[in-house]
Amino acid sequence: MWTPTTREQHSRAGLRYGSDLSDAEWAIIAPFMPPPAKTGRPRRWPMREIVNAIFYVLRSGCAWRLLPKDFPPMTTVYGWFLRFRREGMFATINHHLVMQDRQRVGREASPTAAVIDSQSVKTTEAGGPRGYDAGKKIKGRKRHAMVDTDGRPLVIQTHAADIQDRDGAVPLLKASRASFPFVEVAFADSAYNADRVKDATPITIDIVKKIAHQVGFQVLPRRWVVERTFAWLNRNRRLAKDFEATIDSAATFLYAASVMLLTRRLACSL
Numbered sequence: 001m002w003t004p005t006t007r008e009q010h011s012r013a014g015l016r017y018g019s020d021l022s023d024a025e026w027a028i029i030a031p032f033m034p035p036p037a038k039t040g041r042p043r044r045w046p047m048r049e050i051v052n053a054i055f056y057v058l059r060s061g062c063a064w065r066l067l068p069k070d071f072p073p074m075t076t077v078y079g080w081f082l083r084f085r086r087e088g089m090f091a092t093i094n095h096h097l098v099m100q101d102r103q104r105v106g107r108e109a110s111p112t113a114a115v116i117d118s119q120s121v122k123t124t125e126a127g128g129p130r131g132y133d134a135g136k137k138i139k140g141r142k143r144h145a146m147v148d149t150d151g152r153p154l155v156i157q158t159h160a161a162d163i164q165d166r167d168g169a170v171p172l173l174k175a176s177r178a179s180f181p182f183v184e185v186a187f188a189d190s191a192y193n194a195d196r197v198k199d200a201t202p203i204t205i206d207i208v209k210k211i212a213h214q215v216g217f218q219v220l221p222r223r224w225v226v227e228r229t230f231a232w233l234n235r236n237r238r239l240a241k242d243f244e245a246t247i248d249s250a251a252t253f254l255y256a257a258s259v260m261l262l263t264r265r266l267a268c269s270l
Helices: 004-010 023-032 047-060 074-087 089-104 165-179 223-233 247-268
Strands: 113-122 131-133 138-148 153-160 185-188 204-207
Touching: 004 247, 023 047, 023 089, 023 247, 047 074, 047 247, 074 089, 074 247, 089 153, 089 247, 113 165, 113 223, 138 165, 138 223, 138 247, 153 165, 153 247, 223 247
Parallel strands: 113 185, 185 204
Antiparallel strands: 113 138, 131 138, 138 153
């Protein structure tokens, strides 16, 4: 619930743009930034401005070439984005911030339970892999996410929308074993009720079924958590559709949105 105290705590009125990092937020993610190279030309632009520019594109949804002039050149910012994408920088930062935020509220750093689901979104003329989700009647891509029971994104993947949930869940579950190996149970809907999903990893798949005689929309136990996470991520206009030409860029922006969310949460708790 918003109160005058919480509004003041989360206010970004003192920043140049609402997407800019505050000093407290930058202090959280600065240790993850790559150090300057020992050879070659020295850096002309500070890394904080590079990240601010990427977050501006994410939050506003603008094209790279429409970055305001007070940011570093578009070619510089986009070049760093490609490097972060190649190195999985935002996924790495997200992994550490999830554990920090869990410890902040008194929980174990690595979760033992998770929730999985997917979201179909439309694509644009940018191209790249896409498909038709006959169930949702959407031509585009699916965002597959595994979150903990509080909604923190653990693993995020993107693929064509014509891949069924039970097929897309297998690589998602396998990828989670590397970063969060202590997950024992994953809650999911009936679309994941398949042997290939249950046999993919040692994780137990707990199917949360719809309420008997359900009419219209109702909040279902466990499953609503991942739906709320998708809503959090979709507040960023770059994620209103999938504007990216590549799967990797789409996943990178999703992890960047999670990093922005967790960074602000941790900074407000200091």
